[in-house]
Amino acid sequence: MRANPLQDPENLxxxxxxxxxxxxxxxxxxxxxxxxxxxxAKILDNLIMAQMQLEKILKERPSS
Structure with missing residues (x-):
């Protein structure tokens, strides 16, 4: 199964x-x-969703 590109911080x-x-x-x-x-509205919605997803992933990522 391929990884979801929206789970990759670099892609986001x-x-x-x-x-x-x-x-x-x-x-x-x-x-x-x-x-x-x-x-x-469509562009803003997509931008906000991408930013929120990126913030979520970065918060969940263990600090190294």
Whole structure:
């Protein structure tokens, strides 16, 4: 069975960075339609979930 990539802190760090860039690009648009707002919410939701998952994994990881 393959490991879940969302359990790997390095993958999560990369995902957070990608989502931050995606959010910045999205916010640079002058469009503020309903579809823009919905896309903004989707990106933010994914970003928050990835950050929370990363924090959870790092807290559970034994200190070395």
């Amino acid at each position: 760090k990369k995902l957070v960075e990608v989502l931050k860039r995606q959010l910045a690009k999205h916010r640079s648009s002058e469009d503020r339609s309903l579809s823009w707002v919905l896309e903004e």
